[in-house]
Amino acid sequence: MAVDCSALSSVTLCPTFWAGLGAGLSVLLSAIGAGLGIGISGPAIAGAGVERPEVMLKTFIATILAEALAIYGLVVGLLSVFDITPALTIEKGVRIFAAGLTMGAAALGAGFGIGAAGSAMASATAEKPEIFSRAVISLILAEALAIYALVTGLLLLFTGAT
Amino acid sequence: MYSDTLSHLVRDNYLIARLRGNRSRLLGRQQLFALSESKSQTEIIGLLAEGPYGPELSKLGVGFADSVMSLSRASGGDTRDFLVQYRRRFDAYSVASLVVFKAQGKTWDEYLTTRLPLALMKEQELHRLYSLDDLSIIAREAGDRHLVNRVKGFSIADIEGEKASLVRDVISGWGEERFYKHIDEKMSGSDRMNCLPIAGSAIDMANLTIIIRSKLIGASGVRDHLIPSHWKLNQRAIDQLLAAADATQALEAAASHEYYGRILSGARQKYEESKSLSFIEVALRRYQLDLSRRLFLGFPYSVGIVLAFLVLKENEARNLAAVLAGVAAGLPTDELRSLLAIQE
Numbered sequence: 001m002a003v004d005c006s007a008l009s010s011v012t013l014c015p016t017f018w019a020g021l022g023a024g025l026s027v028l029l030s031a032i033g034a035g036l037g038i039g040i041s042g043p044a045i046a047g048a049g050v051e052r053p054e055v056m057l058k059t060f061i062a063t064i065l066a067e068a069l070a071i072y073g074l075v076v077g078l079l080s081v082f083d084i085t086p087a088l089t090i091e092k093g094v095r096i097f098a099a100g101l102t103m104g105a106a107a108l109g110a111g112f113g114i115g116a117a118g119s120a121m122a123s124a125t126a127e128k129p130e131i132f133s134r135a136v137i138s139l140i141l142a143e144a145l146a147i148y149a150l151v152t153g154l155l156l157l158f159t160g161a162t
Numbered sequence: 163m164y165s166d167t168l169s170h171l172v173r174d175n176y177l178i179a180r181l182r183g184n185r186s187r188l189l190g191r192q193q194l195f196a197l198s199e200s201k202s203q204t205e206i207i208g209l210l211a212e213g214p215y216g217p218e219l220s221k222l223g224v225g226f227a228d229s230v231m232s233l234s235r236a237s238g239g240d241t242r243d244f245l246v247q248y249r250r251r252f253d254a255y256s257v258a259s260l261v262v263f264k265a266q267g268k269t270w271d272e273y274l275t276t277r278l279p280l281a282l283m284k285e286q287e288l289h290r291l292y293s294l295d296d297l298s299i300i301a302r303e304a305g306d307r308h309l310v311n312r313v314k315g316f317s318i319a320d321i322e323g324e325k326a327s328l329v330r331d332v333i334s335g336w337g338e339e340r341f342y343k344h345i346d347e348k349m350s351g352s353d354r355m356n357c358l359p360i361a362g363s364a365i366d367m368a369n370l371t372i373i374i375r376s377k378l379i380g381a382s383g384v385r386d387h388l389i390p391s392h393w394k395l396n397q398r399a400i401d402q403l404l405a406a407a408d409a410t411q412a413l414e415a416a417a418s419h420e421y422y423g424r425i426l427s428g429a430r431q432k433y434e435e436s437k438s439l440s441f442i443e444v445a446l447r448r449y450q451l452d453l454s455r456r457l458f459l460g461f462p463y464s465v466g467i468v469l470a471f472l473v474l475k476e477n478e479a480r481n482l483a484a485v486l487a488g489v490a491a492g493l494p495t496d497e498l499r500s501l502l503a504i505q506e
Contacts, residue, residue, distance in 0.1 A: 039172070040171060040172060040175065041175075043175050043176035043179075044175040044176060044178065044179040045179070046176055046179075047175065047176040047177065047178070047179030047180040047183070047236070048179040048180075048182075048183055050180055050183070051179070051180050051182075051183025051184055052183050052186075115171075116171060119171065119175040119178075119179070120462055122175075122179050123175070123178050123179040123182040123183075123462060124182065126179050126180070126182050126183030126186070127182040127183060127185055127186045128186060
C-alpha cells in the first residue's frame with residue numbers, strides 16, 4: 001500500500017526517505033571504499049613501478065579491483081533509485097535501505113582490505129615478481145567480500161514485497 | 163600503536179615498495195664469494211657489471227648513500243626524521259675519522275677523499291674542525307658535553323695505533339648512542355620495538371669494543387669513555403668486563419654473556435688468530451642481518467622495515483669495501499671471507 005509522506009508525523013515513517021538514504025549510502029560508502037583502496041595501494045604500486053617497471057602493469061590489478069567497488073555501489077544505488085516511485089511501500093523502502101547499507105558498508109571494508117593487501121602485494125611483487133600469482137589471492141578474497149554484499153543487496157532489491 | 167601502523171600504511175607504502183624492490187638487487191652469498199675469489203679490483207668491477215650493479219656501476223662508491231638519500235626524499239613525517247637521525251650517525255663517523263686523520267698528520271685533502279657522503283655536516287664545517295688542534299674543542303663543536311666528557315684524557319698529539327682506534331670507537335659510539343636514544347625516546351609501539359634491538363646491539367658492541375681496546379693498551383678511566391646507555395649488556399655485565407685482568411679474559415667473559423654469547427662464541431680464539439677486534443664488528447653485522455631478515459618476514463608497515471633495509475644495504479657496502487680492500491692487499495680468500503658478514 002502506497003504511503004503519503006506529507007501526511008506522516010515523522011519522516012522516519014516515510015518509505016521514500018529510507019529508499020533514498022539507502023541509495024545514497026550505497027554510492028557514498030562504496031566510493032569511499034574505492035577511494036581508500038586506490039589511495040592506499042596506488043603509492044605502493046608506483047613505488048614498485050619505480051624499482052621494477054615490468055611489474056607495474058600486473059600490480060595495477062589492485063586499483064582496478066578497488067574501482068570495481070564503486071561500480072557495485074553505483075549499480076545498487078541506481079537500481080534503488082529506479083524503485084523509488086509514489087507507490088513505494090514502507091517494507092520495500094526499508095529493503096532498499098538495507099540493500100544500500102549492506103553494499104556500502106561492505107565496500108568500505110573491502111576497500112580498506114584491498115588497499116592494505118594491494119599495497120603489500122605490490123611491495124612483495126617488487127621484491128620477488130614470481131610470487132605475484134600467490135600474493136594476489138588475498139586481494140581477490142577482499143574483493144569477494146564486496147561481491148557477497150552485492151549479491152545480498154540485489155536479492156533484497158528484487159525479492160519480497162514491491 | 164594502531165595509529166602508527168595506519169600512518170605507515172597510508173604514508174610510507176610507496177617507500178616500503180621501493181625498498182623491497184631494492185632489496186631484491188642486493189648482492190647474495192654466491193656473488194660475494196665469487197667476488198672474493200677475484201685476482202684484482204678490475205676483475206671485481208667486471209663481475210659487478212654482469213650483476214644487478216651493472217647500470218649503476220659508475221657510482222658504486224656512493225651507491226649506498228644514493229639509496230639512503232633517495233629513500234629520504236620519498237619519505238615523510240616521522241620516517242623522514244628517523245632517516246635524518248640515521249644519517250647523523252655518519253656525522254659521528256666523519257668526526258671520528260677526522261680526528262684520526264689529524265692525529266696521523268694527514269692533510270685536509272687526504273681526509274676529503276674519504277669523506278662520507280651520507281654525513282649531514284657540510285664540507286665547510288668539517289674543514290673548520292680540521293683546523294682545530296684541541297680534541298675537546300673539536301668534540302664540543304661537533305658534538306655535545308657528553309662527547310667532550312668521553313674524550314677527556316685524550317689529545318690529538320698522543321693518538322696513535324690502538325689508541326687512535328679507541329678514540330674512533332668512543333666518538334662512533336657516541337653517534338650510535340644518539341641514534342639509539344632517538345629510537346628509545348622518540349619512537350613508540352612496533353616502530354620502537356622493531357628498531358631497538360638493532361640500535362641497542364650497536365651500542366652494546368661499541369661498549370664492548372671500547373673496554374677490550376682499553377685493556378689492550380692498558381688505558382685507565384675506561385668507565386668515563388663508555389656509553390652510559392645499554393641494551394642487553396647491562397651494568398653488571400660491564401662491571402664483569404671491566405674487572406677482567408686483560409683483553410683475553412674480557413673476551414672470554416663476553417663469550418659467556420647470556421645474550422651475546424651466541425654471537426661472540428670463540429671470541430678469544432678469533433682475536434688470537436687475527437690480532438684484531440674487527441671480528442666483533444663482523445659478528446654484530448651478522449646479528450643485525452639476522453634481525454633484519456626477521457623484520458622483513460614480519461608485518462610490513464613499520465619503520466623497522468626501513469631500518470632493516472638500511473642494515474642490509476650498509477652491510478653490502480661494507481662487504482664490497484672489504485672485498486675491494488682485501489683483494490688489493492692480496493689477502494687469502496678464506497681470510498677475506500671471514501671479514502664478510504653474509505646471511506646464513
